[in-house]
Amino acid sequence: MRSRSTKAIVGTLLLGTVASCGGTTEAAGPSGAPVRGGTLRVAVADEPECLDPQQSPTAASRFLARPLVDSLVNQGGGGRIAPWLATEWRVSTDRLAYTFTLRKNVKFADGAVFDAAAVKANLDRVVNPATKSLLAASLISAYDKSTVVDEHTVEIRLKHPDSTFLSALATPNLGIQSPATLTGDPAARCATVIGTGPFRSAEGFASQKGISYTRNPDYAWPPEGAENDGAAWLDAIEIQIAPDAGARYGALTSGQVDAIANVSPTNARELGSTNGFVLHSTPYPGIPFSYWPNTASGPFADRKVRTAFRLGIDWPRITENVYFGVYGPAKGVLTPTTPGYDASLESQYRFDVAEANRLLDGAGYATKDSQGYRTKDGKRLTVRHMWSDAGVTDLATQVQAGAKEIGIETVEENLDGGTFVDRLLKGDYDLIDTNFAAPGPQVLQVLLGAENIPTPERGIANNMARYTAPAVQADFARALEAADQESQFKAYADAQRKITDDAAVFPIYDDRTTFGATSRVNSVAFLADGAPDFHQIWLSQ
Amino acid sequence: MVTALDTPTPVRRVRIPRAGIAAALVVLAVVAIAALAPGLLTGVDPNHADLGATLRPPDWDHWFGTDQNGRDLFARVAHGAGASVLIGLGATGLALLGGIVIGTLAAQTGRWGDEIISRLLDVVLAVPGLLLVFLVAAVMGASGFTATIGLAVGTVPGFARVVRAEVLRVRASTYVEAAHGLGHPGPRVVLVHVVPNAVGPVFALATVSLGAMIVASSSLSFVGLGPKPPTAEWGAMLAAGRDLASVAWWPTVFPGVAITLTVLAVTVLGQHLQARFERRTV
Secondary structure, eight states, X not given: OOOSXXXXXXXXXXXXXXXXXXXXXXXXXXXXXXXXXXXXXXXXXXXXXXXXXXXXXXXHHHHHHTTTOOOSEEEOGGGOEEESSEEEEEEOTTSOEEEEEEOSSOBOTTSOBOOHHHHHHHHHHHHOGGGOOXXXXXXXXXXXXXXXXXXXXXXXXXXXXXXXXXXXXHSGGGOOBOGGGSSSXXXXXXXXXXXXXXXXXXXXXXXXXXXXXXXXXXXXXXXXXXXXXXXXXXSEEEEEEOOOHHHHHHHHHTTSOSEEESOOHHHHHHHHTSTTEEEEEEEOOEEEEEEEEOSSSSGGGSHHHHHHHHHHSOHHHHHHHHHTTSSEEOOSSSOTTSTTOOGGGGGGSOOOHHHHHHXXXXXXXXXXOTTSOEEETTEEOEEEEEEOSSSOOHHHHHHHHHHHXXXXXXXXXXXXXXXXXXXXXXXXOSEEEEEEEOSSTTHHHHHHOGXXXXXXXXXXXXXXXXXXXXXXXXXXXXXXXXXXHHXXXXXXXXXXXXXXXXXXXXXXXXXXXXXEEETTEEOOOBOTTSOBOTTTOEEOO | OGGGGSOOOOOSOOOOOHHHHHHXXXXXXXXXXXXXXXXXXXXXXXXXXXXXXXXXXXXXXXTTOBOTXXXXXXHHXXXXXXXXXXXXXXXXXXXXXXXXXXXXXXXXXXXXXXXXHHHHHHHHHHSOHHHHHHHHHHHHOSSHHHHHHHHHHHHHHHHHHHHHHHHHHHHTSXXXXXXXXXXXXXXXXXXXXXXXXXXXXXXXXXXXXXXXXXXXXXXXXXXXXXXXXXXXXXXXXXXXXXXXXXXXXXXXXXXXXXXXXXXXXXXHHXXXXXHHHHHHHO
């Protein structure tokens, strides 16, 4: 688990863009006609430093605010954008103006009416520097201004075309809040969030305690295609914070709660075979959990060393050892559920120690020292894996052991949040790890685009591989200019092949979101950012 | 576990059978070998991860099985003795030193000095021992060293009180009066005649508290305030194995048994020494 504090924020910033609604559960509960009523008690791992997702970058704030706020549009499975608070929209031919027609008869929990002025107030507040938005503002960095055309029509202008704009609007971070709550000191708006969502929370969020929601009885405006087209089935939801995975699991199995988020792999395996409980789980689209080599300096600047590291370590075995089959081994730069995934490259992600050793010999690391590590000109082949979590994970321990087999020393550097960011910006590391949930192959550019290398001038950005290969950058440009999805995916497939040939990333496992629940909890489905969709969950009585 | 740092006050004297003492000595001998020269017990590197042999149950190759990273648990338990026992020993040693110095000072500095020192000791005593260690770890960073310091600080007041009382008792004895009467200088009398005769009980107390210290140091490692991974340490091994308990029992049971046996042996021996000491002095 990630440590809270600075790293949590950094980590989340790096985890960046995620989309909103959609996705399916793979372990559906018992079927039947939904029943109204009941209180769902849930234990979750993380709490946000601020509930307001317009301010907070954390996944926890998105999770806890989603039941409270609706968005203009919804992003469903396959990345499709569907109407929600906006019933339709028109994009100008220069892709700079979006005109939204808003749903009528929508009310905020405080009684205020949802209208064009409310949309403008929300977007203006997000980009206002005084709001100190740590994610929402960067999601709509292309935003220029909003104009109220009439009560139910708003025109949004962008500074430059941005194909991710609608996806951004679909996130809880751009969820629409009551205008009355958007004024004043943003720091005073961290406990309660008032939106138009299927649930309300009068007391809001309290650190260490959690948050309670009650049903919004008037709710009649879910996203198009929602399974439940009216008010939520649940009377109430009570969410408590339990950072310890074992404590959460114990709370579930002893009946203290009905459901838990972030089930640990061992617990997940156990839960799946326990009567009366169901493990709900769905894969993330986007980029697998991966190690990212610093391709700009150090040993990994050499493509041969990178390729040897990828081929010479038995990543699937490590994944199986650590995650007991709950997460599958990664077979590409993208996860298989990501639109535009190129499955033809899977055979390149194989385990081949002989080839790895041959490559390392060829790279000049042909001699070994007394401890069995390879050397070149008397210098040991050492790579520094930098992170800011406390302790060393089992995964890191096993990667270290795997690398040693091919004579590469991996040094674990546990840094405090400040030092971590400082060295990230300077590029003073050899390896770094992250995953990245995203609805489409555009995420490749976020993590490997030359314009996204973290530097002191630019600040935190996601190209931690510091990758600049011109051919791949050209593919990214071609994808953005593509006229249709087919040619766009073709450009991204070219990029995937070149990135694979170049070993610019070491994909390890395909992340999944997990939600363990008793079998009384029905109709569990996931939003694209991993939170369960509480609007459609119902409890057997 | 949380009360581990409270000054032990055995309420009942149990006469320990000779076999029990012999068993305790055997256990402590093995632990001492493991702590000082683990290489004599196992030739396996405790940090060598065999990715093809994770979570193996105990067998002839791995007497205690392997952990989730394929590391040999027998080697880790053997090598873990060093960190676990040395923190306990180090903390007890430091606390003894501090307790003797501070206790003697309190007894020797007259009414005001005694009052000030004793009240300060009361303040430290009022803080729960493990809380004090958390404080030290928060200020100085978590490591085996800070755990040692923190545990020692929490134990000094208990020792100092006993030393102070003993110094006052010994000082009133006739041979000390005689030494003064012979014209020996004050500090010399304190160092040569008073202190050596006053520290006996606190040494006996220290052996009993050593067991509590070992438990406390394991507790600290359990919550991540001990030596840094991948260093093998019993408490940290318990913590790492906890999540796997439903899948594999051996990663928690063996370090747990090691802690239990060691503490039991130290306590048995401590009580025996205390009883012998009391028979001798009373």
